[in-house]
Amino acid sequence: MSGIWAGMVEAFLLVWSLDADLIDITLRSLKVSLSALVIACAIALPLGTWLAIRRFRHRRFVIATLNALMGLPPVVVGLIVYLLLSRAGPFGVLDLLFTPTAMIIAQVIIITPLIASITHQAMRELWSEYHDLLISLNTTHGQRIATLIWDGRRTLMTAALAGFGRAIGEVGAIMIVGGNIDHVTRVLTTAIALETGKGDFALALGLGVVLIALSLCVNLTIHSLSRTEREGRW
Amino acid sequence: MIRAILFALICAGTAIQAETLRLAATTSFNNSGLSDALLPMIAQDIGLDVQLLVVGTGQALRLAQSGDVDAILVHSKEAELAFVEAGYASHRREIMYNDFVVIGPSDDPAQVMAATSAIEALLRIAAVQSTFVSRGDDSGTHRKELSLWAAAGTDRVEFTSWYREVGAGMGASLNSASAMKAYILADRASWLNFGNKGDLALLFSGDPVLFNQYAYLPVSEERHAHVKAQAARNLEQWLVSPRAKSIINGYEIGGEALFVFNARP
Amino acid sequence: MSRDPFVQLQGVVVKRRAKAVLGPMDLELSGGGFTIVLGPNGAGKTTLLKVLHGVERVTSGSVTWSVSDKTAQQGQAYVFQSPVMLRRSVRANLAYPLQLLGLSKAEIAERVAHWGARIGLSAVLDFPAPHLSGGEQQKLALARALIRRPDTLFLDEPCANLDGRSTREIEDILCEATQAGARIIMTTHDLGQARRLADRVLFLNKGQVEEQARADTFFTAPKSSGATAFLNGDIIE
Numbered sequence: 001m002s003g004i005w006a007g008m009v010e011a012f013l014l015v016w017s018l019d020a021d022l023i024d025i026t027l028r029s030l031k032v033s034l035s036a037l038v039i040a041c042a043i044a045l046p047l048g049t050w051l052a053i054r055r056f057r058h059r060r061f062v063i064a065t066l067n068a069l070m071g072l073p074p075v076v077v078g079l080i081v082y083l084l085l086s087r088a089g090p091f092g093v094l095d096l097l098f099t100p101t102a103m104i105i106a107q108v109i110i111i112t113p114l115i116a117s118i119t120h121q122a123m124r125e126l127w128s129e130y131h132d133l134l135i136s137l138n139t140t141h142g143q144r145i146a147t148l149i150w151d152g153r154r155t156l157m158t159a160a161l162a163g164f165g166r167a168i169g170e171v172g173a174i175m176i177v178g179g180n181i182d183h184v185t186r187v188l189t190t191a192i193a194l195e196t197g198k199g200d201f202a203l204a205l206g207l208g209v210v211l212i213a214l215s216l217c218v219n220l221t222i223h224s225l226s227r228t229e230r231e232g233r234w
Numbered sequence: 235m236i237r238a239i240l241f242a243l244i245c246a247g248t249a250i251q252a253e254t255l256r257l258a259a260t261t262s263f264n265n266s267g268l269s270d271a272l273l274p275m276i277a278q279d280i281g282l283d284v285q286l287l288v289v290g291t292g293q294a295l296r297l298a299q300s301g302d303v304d305a306i307l308v309h310s311k312e313a314e315l316a317f318v319e320a321g322y323a324s325h326r327r328e329i330m331y332n333d334f335v336v337i338g339p340s341d342d343p344a345q346v347m348a349a350t351s352a353i354e355a356l357l358r359i360a361a362v363q364s365t366f367v368s369r370g371d372d373s374g375t376h377r378k379e380l381s382l383w384a385a386a387g388t389d390r391v392e393f394t395s396w397y398r399e400v401g402a403g404m405g406a407s408l409n410s411a412s413a414m415k416a417y418i419l420a421d422r423a424s425w426l427n428f429g430n431k432g433d434l435a436l437l438f439s440g441d442p443v444l445f446n447q448y449a450y451l452p453v454s455e456e457r458h459a460h461v462k463a464q465a466a467r468n469l470e471q472w473l474v475s476p477r478a479k480s481i482i483n484g485y486e487i488g489g490e491a492l493f494v495f496n497a498r499p
Numbered sequence: 500m501s502r503d504p505f506v507q508l509q510g511v512v513v514k515r516r517a518k519a520v521l522g523p524m525d526l527e528l529s530g531g532g533f534t535i536v537l538g539p540n541g542a543g544k545t546t547l548l549k550v551l552h553g554v555e556r557v558t559s560g561s562v563t564w565s566v567s568d569k570t571a572q573q574g575q576a577y578v579f580q581s582p583v584m585l586r587r588s589v590r591a592n593l594a595y596p597l598q599l600l601g602l603s604k605a606e607i608a609e610r611v612a613h614w615g616a617r618i619g620l621s622a623v624l625d626f627p628a629p630h631l632s633g634g635e636q637q638k639l640a641l642a643r644a645l646i647r648r649p650d651t652l653f654l655d656e657p658c659a660n661l662d663g664r665s666t667r668e669i670e671d672i673l674c675e676a677t678q679a680g681a682r683i684i685m686t687t688h689d690l691g692q693a694r695r696l697a698d699r700v701l702f703l704n705k706g707q708v709e710e711q712a713r714a715d716t717f718f719t720a721p722k723s724s725g726a727t728a729f730l731n732g733d734i735i736e
Binding site: 126129130132133135136137138139143147151 | 554572586595
Binding site: 087089095098179182184197198199 | 288428
């Protein structure tokens with residue numbers, strides 16, 4: 001217990017002193033994970049909705065694959081992205097390895113299936129409700145997707161937050177493709193891994209507390225902005 | 235004298251640009267804290283922003299082979315020679331050495347403290363079958379450990395559950411040893427800088443066979459045209475300069491020097 | 500009022516699980532005003548409506564409108580037996596079909612205000628539609644259909660669960676719509692309502708049109724035995 005207490009004290013000291021390194025890695029954590037979230041949502045929300053409304057031959061197979069991809073180990077994704085972005089690999093000329101961009105790419109791959117899967121589940125329900133009306137009104141596929149996404153936005157927000165949680169806490173993939181380079185690709189999770197490896201548990205825990213607090217703040221902000229708990233609304 | 239002039243010229247020439255260079259170095263180099271002492275000086279002196287990737291020796295060699303970094307700093311002579319032989323690096327430049335030490339529980343059940351050589355220390359551990367943590371990650375430290383076991387005439391295949399391969403970096407392995415109250419081979423620098431010693435203590439050191447040579451290998455320009463060869467040369471020049479010598483020899487933890495500069499001009 | 504048919508069904512069969520629920524059927528519909536579809540439960544009334552509207556696929560046969568398919572689709576509106584409410588405000592529900600058509604914001608606001616008042620929901624325009632009562636939802640669904648100014652309006656049991664007052668309100672709106680030029684095809688179980696509104700009657704039984712006649716003729720002198728029994732209030736098997 002004393003170890004955990006030491007960690008909380010360390011966290012307080014770091015934040016109180018506005019430690020420059022802490023601010024640097026915290027902002028980078030946010031930048032990487034939020035960018036990944038925005039890109040992943042741009043792909044996953046329409047994709048999940050489209051899967052809910054469209055009937056085609058291999059639909060069940062695609063949905064099963066999507067659900068399976070949720071269980072993809074992040075470190076494996078990191079390894080594959082590394083091999084793709086390496087100079088010895090097909091996209092080496094882009095010189096993306098060991099940059100925050102590479103980390104964003106890896107995280108997008110990791111969280112898109114998760115968001116798409118939850119989206120699909122939610123949109124399936126909403127589609128069965130709206131199905132008759134939207135067909136009767138001669139809506140195009142694009143209009144249907146837009147309507148479902150807008151009306152189902154509360155559930156989709158939950159999906160997005162689930163994706164964000166997965167991204168901000170991820171360490172395996174971004175360690176490999178980012179390299180944990182100080183001031184360049186070091187983020188909260190990789191810094192925690194580094195400090196743990198050095199045996200500096202107090203600092204590692206301190207960073208962990210900061211990470212949890214950060215995640216809480218993001219969640220609370222989004223919930224309050226969308227006023228999910230207001231009475232009398234859906 | 236000439237070296238000093240050359241060094242000054244390089245400083246002057248590169249001071250203007252803030253160029254970046256990717257260097258893969260081993261976990262022991264970073265865990266010792268030496269990298270934190272050197273990197274700011276490098277930036278100041280030759281305007282080179284060294285982006286340090288801290289990985290195991292095996293991964294460092296792999297990154298260099300692929301051309302994903304511009305140079306590496308590792309400590310595994312055999313692997314380095316093979317690397318140069320294969321043409322992935324033009325040469326290897328010895329910079330400094332530190333030593334490995336045998337760490338273990340303070341009550342020393344295998345009586346390692348009484349050993350007269352490193353090999354004897356390891357044999358004592360094997361005889362009593364005290365828990366031993368191995369890096370198991372193909373790093374320089376790991377290879378050194380394996381070479382010692384081989385020199386001792388043991389066959390690792392016969393090791394039972396007392397021999398635990400954790401497949402991790404130096405710090406993480408020390409954590410495991412601390413938790414298991416086990417013996418472990420570590421580099422002195424990482425040990426001194428380690429924050430979770432628990433019941434562990436330094437039990438054996440000093441055998442010359444435990445000396446650990448660090449070398450700098452710039453990635454071959456011929457293999458990978460895109461590497462920052464000039465910057466890598468500048469860094470090499472700096473690392474063998476009197477300036478680097480004074481910093482490296484002067485680096486201490488708790489009053490103890492960790493590294494010995496032994497670069498030749 | 501044109502005597503030419505506005506829609507023709509030829510050889511239409513609708514099968515569900517290999518069983519024919521509608522057809523084989525040849526049918527022509529013409530004229531404006533109210534065409535009421537009557538028949539016992541399971542006769543295929545809802546299916547016929549959906550086939551005419553194009554939201555139910557025919558197993559064989561064809562449905563041909565006198566105008567092009569696209570014009571026909573745009574000119575039709577359908578109110579389902581259980582109204583589908585979008586999870587939005589009343590105002591947004593009314594505006595939705597107009598937004599799909601790409602009308603200007605000013606035009607949309609005007610029509611929404613007009614219809615909101617017409618169905619007596621002006622006070623609750625910003626209320627969430629799913630929270631309305633059954634009657635209010637039915638009126639909203641109707642207004643949402645009429646707001647597009649359709650040529651043809653399909654209604655499936657529009658007053659099924661409503662009280663007398665709401666039924667009257669809805670019938671008034673429907674009459675206004677026909678006076679404005681819309682033709683209405685609706686099903687109902689309420690024979691009184693059918694007598695009040697119908698210009699023409701289609702009597703369906705076991706997936707076939709047993710009788711197609713003008714309203715006055717049908718109610719005073721039905722020709723088929725099924726229709727006679729139905730009007731008598733007997734159970735038809």
